[in-house]
Amino acid sequence: MREQLENIKIQAEKELVNAQSIQELENIRVRFLGKKGELTSVLRGMGALSPEERPVIGQMANDVRAILEARLDEAARQLASKERQEKLASEVIDISMPGRKRSFGKKHPLTQVIDEIKEIFLGMGYQIAEGPEIELDYYNFEAMNIPKNHPSRDVQDTFYIDDNVVLRTHTSPVQARVMKTQKPPIRVICPGRVYRSDEVDATHSPVFHQIEGLVVDKGVTMGDLVGTLKEFARALLGENTNIRLRPHHFPFTEPSAEVDVSCWGCGGSGCRICKGEGWVEILGAGMVSPKVLRECGINPYEFSGFAFGMGVERIALSRFNIDDMRLLTENDVRFLKQF
Amino acid sequence: MKAPLKWLSKYVDINVSPKEFADAMTMSGSKVEGIEKQGEELVKVVVGRIVSLEKHPDADKLQVSKVDVGTETIQIVTGASNISVGDYVPIALDGSSLPGGKKINKGKLRGIESNGMMCSIQELGYTRYDFPDAAEDGIYIVSEEILKEKYADAAKALGKDIREAIGIDDTVVEFEITPNRPDCLSIVGLARESAATLGTAFRKPDIKVNESGGDINEYAKVEIMDADLCPRYAARVIKNVKIGPSPQWMKEFLRAAGVRPINNIVDITNYVMLELGQPMHAFDLDKLEESRIVVRRAREGEIIETLDGNQRKLEAGMLVIADGKKPVAVAGVMGGGNSEICDSTSSILFESASFNGTSVRITAKKLGMRTEASSRFEKGLDVNNVVNALDRAAQLIVELGAGEVAGGIIDCYPGKLEPRVIDLQQDRINALLGTDISRDEMIRILRSVELGVDDKTGRVTVPTFRQDIEEMADLAEEVARFYGYNNIKPTLLPGKEMTRGIKTFKQKMEDRIRETMSALGLYEIYTYSFTSPDIFDKINLPKDSKLRNAVVISNPLGVDYSIMRTTTIPDMLTVLARNYNRRIEEAKLYELSYTYSKDNPRTTQVEGIDESGLPEEIETLTLGMYGKVDFYDIKGVAEGLLAELGITEYEFARETGNPTFHPGRTAVLMIKGEYAGCIGEVHPDVLEKFDISTRVYAGSIEVDKLVASAGHKAQYKPLPKFPAVSRDIAMLVKDEVMVKQIEDVIRKNSGKILEEVSLFDVYKGKQVAEGMKSVAYAITFRAADRTLTDEDVNKAMEKILEGLKNELDAKLRE
Known part of the structure; x- marks a missing residue:
């Protein structure tokens, strides 16, 4: 066995x-x-x-x-x-074959830029204020210290509806409305569509978009303006971004400045984006003029403030390397899909 | 404002390179737009004198010349015919270059050696505008006088660089001057800014007048009737005028500043305007009736022929300069032809005056003639610069030997403007700037731009040429721009009260709309808010449609951009058409924008500021698509959006009366019983007008209506514990019965246990009688507290079927 x-x-x-x-x-x-x-x-x-x-x-x-x-x-x-x-x-398959298409749409590049800028300022405690595009001459000009028949009006070629009504040339009238209806502390940005009678070409459009900002409080300084814009520029364009202020004139701010940022293309050494200058002008800014404060019912001895503004198209064109502004309103689907 | 550096250097020391100068000026507030180096492209072009001229042996139109170029005499073959022996001409030597990169080398012309080229003014990069003495067509013959003025002896000019010889060797800095600083529209004003910027000395022009020709009051009278528009009018009289060309130095300055030299009198007025910023005018005194100047408002219908040769009809209220009888100039804008100086003029009256800026601006605008003078006056010039300028002109008359200056000035200046005095308030300035600048430093800066500061009282006296400085903030800017904007330390609102950075509910909903559109595969577009009035016909709007009542732009870019849109559908169709005609197979688009409703005025936001003149602005979501889509795609987008916004109380109702849309394929969206929008297939008539030959689906929804009903108040519901029971039914109904009716009947008759009604088939054709359709549903039942029995479900189904039969005449299909 x-x-x-x-x-x-x-x-x-x-x-x-x-x-x-x-x-x-x-x-x-x-x-x-x-x-x-x-x-x-x-x-x-x-x-x-x-x-x-x-x-x-x-x-x-x-x-x-x-x-x-x-x-x-x-x-x-x-x-x-x-x-x-x-x-x-x-069961080996050809993984190089394309994935099944899912059709997502996209926000327009201008919206994308506006959203990004909004996010930065929301994070700094700003609210978003809005106002009408067809605006009173009063809010658009007079409240901004640009009286009727003043040469400053030449700088902004205006579309008129009648003597008292214009297509707003900037979003500043929203600032006036905010100051007249809210008490400091005020921190707002005013994004929106604005109009100037420029003929359409690669770099001009009679309809474009601005984002302005306004801060009014006790003891706001020009240093706060510089600091805020620097913070903004770094958030938008990268931590190594520098800013430079050049004295300028706007009727609604005093002192006023044009603001350059160090070129995001070359970092300052000079390239096509900055036309060799190393700097790109993207903002206008200044301390809110006491005349504007007074006109809006705010006592300039008690409060001070700063304001700034920028053109959205200009930033979008540079950011996405778009060479013709008309593409933004042509809305060719092949263009819209790229962003 | 173009500032030639040689001119500027008369009044300020510029101790840095042009580039450094430009950068420094830009950073202190005088923005430099460009630096132009005159004659930069001219290399090896010199002055030569023609020694001999002979015919070319083999060419009728050519001449062979010998030219003395200082160091040698060279042979040049030329085709020019306006030259003679003894002429001084520009010679481009062998190896030279001209504007545009043109190179000149020696060579042979029809067999004869030529060692250079004689140049025309155009070849030197200029035109007869700059050099009126140049030949229209031919070589530029340099006048001997010019060379004598520069080199004492014309012969010494031979071989000299042409740029130096004819004065095109300056560097010109172009400034962008903002409207608040008319004082900087002058060489002296810029010199003042330069001195403050560079920390060098500023020298004012030394103005002294040698009077010789009798008393002015014997020759002329001046009277201001309307002092509100003319605060000051000053005049001088020049006798024994000798009209002629200006000296070379003056021509060079003017040319570099972009002004054409004409004759000594005109040039002096232009020179003074550029140097001191004060526009001037010269009248032929003998042409002034009664030898009088009357400054008054024009009478309605008065006519004047201005210097540009145009007849101008004046309106009452426009300020004119008149003589004893008639207008002789439009004040501050342009002189009249009737008092113009000419070659035979022997006495002139120089005007230097101050006019109300707004009045000049309005008059110039109405007459359509903005001039250099008017654009200066409108910015508000210094009333206390008037006599200064007049004296400078008189001084130049004497210097140029252009006449004799009569004794005295007529100066009508009824109310003297005193300088403004404001307090320094250095603490407030530092508080505004966020700086810690000492009082001494502030005083030093303010004094550097000629503001007077009293050390003890801190009172700042602002010269009248700085009308822009009115209060502390203006002084702060002066301090800041020389302290350096970029020396201000960045801070981030330290110690300030917190503010909430959040979006409003509406803004959040707008974001959600965009996100939902993206998720549903739509691309966002941006279109203009103004459009053409012919779009209403294009979308078949009836003649009496309210939408035709649009806000009209009074000065549009063109009729195509002349009204503010009341509907966004045409722009959407235009964009779809563009894509379609570019052979793009499919487009699914949306836009979030506004329409403008004149019929609904805005409500006033701030008491006392009436906004009823403004239209209501209606935020609109516009949808548009073509390609592999049909009505149910656009409806799906709308439904998806409503779901995402948490809107449940809505319905779509058939719309047959909207002429833009297909009468059988259009629906209006009602939210809580109120109109909120319209979607549908676009009418083929409309598509034809937009040049689209495929079906297009479009629509618009009012965003406010969405926002008003939006808002997820999400509440957890327990997941079902008991199983569901599903039954399929198929029925035949008349074609015109809408599935919505069937669903309503099912819901009404199924009691509490109904969970879902789901359409899965609609069929017409074979096996279905004409005029009928087959509709199939899956109906799901479930109870929350028990497992349903067959009996429960059968009972519900019976009721449903009975309801369908009774109410819709439906026949069950087996």
Whole structure:
């Protein structure tokens, strides 16, 4: 019987090695270990053994069973793994084929720039103020210290509806409305559409967008203006951005400045974007003129403030490297998809 | 304002390079627009004298000349015919270059050696505007007088650089002068700023007049009738006038400043205007009737022929300079032809006056003749510079030998303007700037621009040429620009009260609209807010449509941009058409913008400031699409948006009467029973006019109506614990029955256990009778507290089917 058991083991192991599938393994299990299997039939002959031999052979038979079961399990694991590998190998796809198109739309590049600038100022505690595009001459000009028949009006070629109504030439009238209706502390930005009677060409449009800002509070200084604009420029254009203020004249601010930022194209060494200057003018700014404060019912002895303004198109053109402003209003889908 | 550096240097020391000078001036507030180096492109062009001229042996039109160029005599072949032996001419030597990069080398012309080229004024880069003495067509013959003036002996000019010889070797700095600083529209004003900027000395012109020709009061009288428009009028009389060309130095200055030299009298008036900023005028005294000047308002209908040869009809109220009888000049704008100086003029009256800026501006605008003088006067010139300028002109008359100055001045100056005096208030200045500038430093800066400061009292006396300085903030700017804007330390509102940086609900909803549009695959567009009146016909609007009542721009860029839009649909169609005609297969677009409704005036925001003249501005979401889309795509966009905004109380109603849209494929959106917008397929008639030959879907929705009903108040609902039961039904109904009706019946009849009604098929055609359609739904039932039994569902279905049969005559399909 020893021999028989030994043979079963040898035979089973031999067949195990050759088994190619889970089914074949199962067949082996049934044949050798099943209820009617070879091992069982060998054990049936145990009765013929001497009482001394019985436990020895019994132990041996159990050992063979245990070994074979372990071998079978191991072989099954290996086969399953092999079959999984083969399945995976058969499922290889061409990952260079294009993904399924999902059609998302996009915000217009001007909206994207406006949103980005809004975010920066919202984070600095500013609210967003709005006002009408068709505006009273009073709010657009007179409240901004630009009286009727004043030469400063030449700077802003104006569309008139009638003597008292204009298409706003800047978003400053919104500032006047805010100052007349809110008490300091005031921190607002005024984004919006403005109009000047410029003929359409690559760099001019009679309809364009501005974002102005206004801060009025006790003890606001020009240093605060410089600091705010520097913070803004860095948030918009990168941490290494510098700003430079040049004295200028606006009727509604005193002192007034034009503000350059170090060129984001070259960092200041001179390139196409800055026309070799190293600086790009993007803002006008200044301390709110006491005349404007008074006109809007704010006492300049008690409060001071600063204001600034920028053109959105100009920033968008530079930022996206667009060479013709007309593309922004042509709205060719192939253009709109690029941003 | 063009400032030739040689001229500027008469009054200030410029101790740095032109580039450094320009940068420094820009940073102190006089913005430099450009630096022009005269004659920069002229290399190796010298003065030569023609020694001999002979005919070319082989060419009729050529001459062979010998030219003395100082160091040698060279042979030049020329085609010019306006030259003679002895003429001084510009010679481009072998190896020279001319403007535009033209190079001149020696060579042979028809076999004869030519070692250079004689130049015309154009070849030197100028025109007869700058050099009126140049030949119209031919070589520029340099006048001997010019050379004598510069080199004492013309022969000494031979071989000299032509730029030096004819005075085109200056550097000209062009400044952009802002309207508040008319004082800087002058060489002296810029010299003052330069001195303060560079820290060098400023020298005022030394003005002394040698009078010789009798007493002015014997020759002329001046009377101001309307002192409100003319605060000051001063005159001098020049006798024995000798009209002639100005000296070379003056011509060079004028030319460099961009002014054409004409004759000594005109040049003097221009010179004084550029140097001191005060426009002047010269009348032929003999042409002034009664030898009188009367400054008065014009009488309605008076006519004057101005110096430019045009007849001008004057309006009452325009200020004129008249003689005893008639207007002889439009005050501050232009002189009249009737008193113009000419070659035979022997006595002149110089005018130097101060006119009301607004009046000059209005008059010039009305007459359509803005002149150099008017654009200066309108900015408000210094009334106390008037006599200074007059004396400077008289001084130049004597210097140029152009006449004799009569004794005395007539100076009508009824109310003398005193300088403004304001307090220094250095603490407030520092508080405004955020600086810590000492009082001494402030005083030093203010004095450098000629503001008088009393050390003890701190009173600042502002000269009358600085009308822009009125209060502390203006002084702060003066201090800041010389202290250096960029020396101000940046701060970020330290210690200030916090403010909330948040968007309003409406602004948040606008953001959500854009985000939803993006998510639904639409691209945002921007179009102009003004448009053409013919768009109304293009979109088939009836003649009596309210939308035709648009706000009209009184001075539009053209009729195509002349009205403020009352509808955004035409612009959307224009953009779709553009894309379509560029063969772009599909476009799905939206715009968030305004329309302007004249019929609805704005409500006033601030008491006392009437806004009823302004139209209401209606924010509008415009949709437009073509390509692989149909009505249900645009409706899906609208529904998706409504869902994202949390709007549930809405419905779409059939719209058959909007002539812009297809009568059977259009719906109006009603939110809480109120009109909120309209979407549909665009009418083929309209598409034809927009040159689109595919179906287009468009619509517009009022944003305010969306915002008013928007707002997710999201509340958690427990997930269902019990299973749902779903039943499909298909039925035949008449074609005109809308699915909305079917759904309403299903909802009404299904009780509380209905969860969802979902349309999955609509079919017409085979097996369905003409005029009928098959409609199929999946209906889902669920109860929150138990598992539904077949009986529950069957009962509900029976009721539904009965309702459909009774109300819509529906036949169940098996």
